[in-house]
Amino acid sequence: MNCYSRLAPTIRWSRLQHHTQQSILNERYPVRQISSTQVHFDRHDCKVLVVGGGSGGCALAAKLSNRLGKGQVIVLEPAERHYYQPMFTLIGGGMKRLEHCHKPMADVLPKKAKWMREAACEFDPDNNTVKTSGGNTIKYDMLLIATGLQLNYEKIPGLEKALSVPDGNVCSIYSPLYVEHVFDCLRKISGGNAIFTFPHCPIKCAGAPQKIAYIADHYFRKVGKRDDISITYNTALPVLFGVKHYADALWPIMKKRNITVNTCRNLIEVKHEQDIAVFEDVNKPGELYEEKYSMLHAVPPMSPPDELTRCKQLVNDDGYVDVDKFTLQHIKYKNVFAIGDSSSTPNSKTAAAAAAQSPVVFDNMMAVIEGKPLTGSYDGYASCPLVTGYHTCMLAEFDYNLTPLETFPVAQNKERYSMFIMKKDFMPLLYWKLMLPGYWNGPALMRNMLSVFKSKKHK
Ligand SMILES: Cc1cc2nc3c(=O)[nH]c(=O)nc-3n(C[C@H](O)[C@H](O)[C@H](O)COP(=O)(O)OP(=O)(O)OC[C@H]3O[C@@H](n4cnc5c(N)ncnc54)[C@H](O)[C@@H]3O)c2cc1C
The missing domain is CATH 3.50.50.60 (FAD/NAD(P)-binding domain)
Structure with a gap:
């Protein structure tokens, strides 16, 4: 083979x-x-x-x-x-x-x-x-x-089938094959439950599964159908976000937006003919929850x-x-x-x-x-621009210790329009023009330069 x-x-x-x-x-x-x-x-x-x-x-x-x-x-x-x-x-x-x-x-x-x-x-x-x-x-x-x-959609029984239904109500931003259908689902749903998931394994961009839930909420409000749709975010993680500094800021947003968050809840099956998603409590194997959906956004297991x-x-x-x-x-x-x-x-x-x-x-x-000793050392830096709607984003930046390692001299655990513009318009340019040709080494240099503007509180 x-x-x-x-x-x-x-x-x-x-x-x-x-x-x-x-x-x-x-x-x-x-x-x-x-x-x-x-x-x-x-x-x-x-x-x-x-x-x-x-x-x-x-x-x-x-x-x-x-x-x-x-x-x-x-x-x-x-x-x-x-x-x-x-x-x-x-x-x-x-x-x-x-x-x-x-x-x-x-x-x-x-x-x-x-x-x-x-x-x-x-x-x-x-x-x-x-x-x-x-x-x-x-x-x-x-x-x-x-x-x-790799994206292991096939590991959740019924998921691939559900994703392949023409004009179906199951979607996923994680694959170029399915991403365009997500907005179709947001437009099509008129009432009922919109369910968003996070799988029981490490994934790329761990913020993305909840970003799309915030965006959906904002979209439903914009078009006047939010009152008819309940939004649930079911995550297999025990926390909303791995870095407490940002999780503490994200919980109130979930609450304000009236998005129900269930932690330790893992999607294990999709029965698309009945519009039912089956979840398992990760701490109590065998304890299952069947939830009816009008729209399901699924994030696949990865490896x-x-x-x-x-x-x-x-x-x-x-x-x-x-x-x-x-x-x-x-x-x-x-x-x-x-x-x-x-x-x-x-x-x-x-x-x-x-x-x-x-x-x-x-x-x-x-x-x-060149036969020389190794000098480079990675500190675990990662960033996650947590888009929370059509104009706002919270730029999370942190290191191996899950300690914030922020670039800009502002409180980054707040939703900001400036960060949204950076995510939407500036970061793609940075990626194509500087990162892929090998010129971008991450924001460490910029962070050092901007640190002179940081108040003690934000250092
Ligand atoms: C929905 C979504 C949102 C995201 N949002 C963000 C974000 O806001 N910010 C951010 O920084 N990151 C984000 N990411 C994550 C980011 O895209 C990945 O972390 C990043 O692309 C990882 O780079 P990589 O080189 O490890 O893998 P990739 O960029 O995925 O590249 C892997 C390459 O390896 C190739 N390959 C696979 N198997 C083989 C093989 N056997 N032989 C040869 N080649 C092979 C593949 O074809 C592919 O081209 C997001 C990802 C997704 C899916």
């Missing part, structure tokens, strides 16, 4: 207004000769192999190929399009369109690196090789793993890709690349590093975190190449 065949059943055609069936097929089953470099050999050698050309992989491939020169870096990436995923939340709220959030992979990957449009199928870190979906073997001196997380988790030498018990949380170097293989969502570092999984990791990974990989 081809290592990508497992993705086939997850593809649903009905919602793909911007994708032809053939382009998605090409995306999922790249054939061997469509590598952009037209490489036809079975064996490739490189100084650095980057597996995954998403937020972290693309930024690092740019930095490394700039330093090492043309042809030294291979990027293994099967997707035809690069998505700016943080925009999915705004697309769900009808503030942006899907075509605003992606570019051809060929346009964003660095020209000095070789792009092989194939997936990594088998990692062999003892022999410094990776086998690809096209039957190639790549030998590397250094390996950077940046595969992100690093199967191709990676199969390589037990590289991953920890949960399937994440087992790296040192400060140096981002693999615990056992000194020529292996990880960046972004698939690494074992206990930070919040965001593109902002990958940006802050990028100078650390770059410096430490270069140190290994």
